[in-house]
Amino acid sequence: MTVIGLDLGTSGLKGVLVGEDQAVLAEASAPLSVSRPHEGWSEQNPSDWLAAAESVMDQLAKHGLSEVRGIGLSGQMHGATLLDAADEVLRPCILWNDTRAHAEAAALDADPRFRRITGNIVFPGFTAPKLAWVAAHEPATFAKVGRVLLPKDYLRLWLTGEHVAEMSDAAGTSWLDTGARDWSDDLLAATGLTRAHMPRLVEGSEVSGTLRPALAVRWGLPEGVVIAGGGGDNAASGVGAGVVEAGEAFVSLGTSGVLFAAAEGYAPAPETAVHTFCHALPNAWHQMGVILAATDALNWYARLVGADAAALTAELGAPTAPGRTLFLPYLGGERTPLNDASIRGAFLGLEHETNRAAGTRAVLDGVAFALRDCRDALAATGTRIDRLIALGGGSRSETWLATIATALGVPVDVPAAGDFGAAFGAARLALMAATGAGPEIATPPPIARRIAPITDLTAAYDDAHARYRAAARAIGSLS
Template identity: 40%
Template sequence: MLYIGIDLGTSAVKLLLMDALGDIKKIVSKEYPIFFPHTGWSEQNPEDWYNATIAGLKELTSDCDRTQINGLSFSGQMHGLVLLDEKDQVIRPAILWNDGRTQKECDYLNNEIGREKLSQYTANIALTGFTAPKILWVKNNEPDNFNKIKKIMLPKDYLAYRLTGNHCTDVSDASGMLLLDVKNKCWSKEMIQILGISEDQLASVHESSDVIGTVKESVANDLGFSNNVHVIMGGGDQAVAAVGTGTVGDGMCNISLGTSGVVFIASKSFAVDEHNALHAFAHADHKYHLMGVTLSAAASNKWWMDEIIGTKDYATEQKGITELGKNNVFFLPYLMGERTPHNNPDARGTFIGMTMNTTREDMTQAVLEGVAYSLRDCLDIARSLGVKIERTRINGGGAKSPLWKKIIANVMNVTVDTINSEEGPAFGAAILACVGCKEYATVEEATSKLIQVIDSVEPDSTLVAAYEEQYKKFVQLYPALKGVFEVMK
């Protein structure tokens, strides 16, 4: 049988077709526009998502026996707000995860409702990207639209609705709304009251591998599918990407070195750090996860290479870096502000420690090390909760650098594993489709059979000790510069 993973991203939808053994048959991508009607705003038309997905499904399955398609599932950009009226028509363009219009609403939630209460209700605090502040913004600024709301949905859930006719969501994606009682995996009655909505306006909550229906007959006929293709709920992009790397179960860790950097830790138990520096979300494997984000990871290296040095030959620039753990130059990778642990949009990228002896290689090394230190900030918070992490998987564009993986292994004192798949969210969604269709009993069983480690970088005790001293210096830099960032904004 064949399975489809649909990854609804910010710039494109990526679709993957594979069999139950994880053999990928075809991958298709379809782009759609993003709109910026005002400075700091970011919106999309949900109809564009649907049209691109349908076109992608037709192309993806054009060369296969469509009667063999058994199930499909989703990974989706998180936090976006899709509003439907009583006729299930979209009321206004979707407000996306990277939209920054809700600072006033976040200040109200964090300061007047209070961070402690928000954490008690949802395990998290308000950030401008989250969904609940967006609902408040619509209530405060577009009351006519607010009064039309029949259903509040997330981006991938809208796709699932269009394919099945059912209003559903999953625990991992809903965790990023600031509306879910994450510990108990149900809607927070307190947050519903604070937002002035009703539970009937929210979708039913499912686990990510639950079957939520079959593809509607009209859609199936258009696609050339049989009438019994199962639709599996899927999850938020980070959780489903973690499934795609096998980061499930208890104590498994994955580091994503993409544009942003993510430390994702799977856990069988619910946990929240006292400062809410890490996101505490439900996972797509029926358990929980902690997640820390540094906003400029591979983006920092790309900026340094492309804009400052002026080269695309990243590997050559790294060849001259031979001495680790001794660099006197430090880099704070806060080019777009910072999320974890500082939650400070005013933080800025900073080099410090240069002398007349500083070389080009020192600066390049400082960028790689600065990102590793920032990711360690995230990891150490998880360790403070008693989570034991001795190895991590790694993916993303930055993971192609052997040097960067060696630096991370020694800065964090963990074994860094590379796996046999680079497809991430779309692959993870296809795995969830397999589990939902009973090809595998659990998500853990599926990932253990479909994902293998193909390379590992072990930490070196000498370098670990050297980087421990370097990290002690790094953690002093942000507190010393925080006041400077304030006056520079």
């Protein structure tokens, strides 16, 4: 028996074929691009997701899919995919890092019901304020909305013909009663919607539907392949990395940056700007701090100086004491702990001696300091992090991981060869749906090495972080 995990990311769609023993047998990917037609906007065409999924499945089919029994889905969160009554897409999907709805988010957040019921601030990138923006700025489109789906759940519609979401992704919409794990009729009504506009809800490890026969024939899958509920990208990564019990945590260096900790139970603290969401497993929750630009910031700098991002980090040795140059990675606003859609990034303390390598170090330090802010916000809720598992493309940089370990004062564990992120987590959820297995199969990956904080640099990083915080306050006042 085998299963497939599909992860719909911002920059690409990835698929993995996984055996019953959880060994990865094959993987495939297809790129995606983002459209930014106006400042603060970020969109994708859902048809591009389907084309990417077809490409990935075509690639995996070369390895033989006759033993597949389940498919799990993971994906970028918060995206507003608007369909009419015939399931036709009404406009490009408004993505998670789109900040156009900042005024609508502030208005919804001022209604005390939203924080009380969802356990979270209404961030501009969440789904509900995007619908409020569409209602205000594209009323003809809003009037035609028959269903609102999250990105991965549009893939599910294509795969199964079913309108279904799961708890971890739904928790990022600002419409979910996160403690009760159900849609809130009051919050939907506050944005001019009803439960009829929403997909039905399942847990991430439950069966959400079965693969359409025509697609099964196309790729050589058997009849009755189940599609698991799946998870939002971070919750699925938590399942993939075995971060499912309280006290376990990971740091993800992807387009965005995430500090993710499994929680003891549902204990929201929205005033900290920490996200408190349902996990992708039943009766489980998690907390996370989110920064909007991690590898996105490094890739931006690489384009600026005309170099490859991997080459830039390879030029550096072990972390050194931060220099005078500071970098604030707020290229498109920030979530935790600032909740500021208008703040923008900056280089400060530039001097004659500042060269390309110094700029690279400042970028790595700046992202690490933003993650330290997330750690402090999580600590304010009572969440303690003793160690981190490193995930995401940026984790290939030993220098960056050592920088994060030193800035946060927490050792970082590097998994052995293999990808234990969202696609793998989605495959594990498929295995649960297909076999009835539970969280016990979501074990941590084998660890290749542990990167400890460089204690000789602790004081220097503490001082630099204090300057970083002062700079963030100053820049915020100018936004």
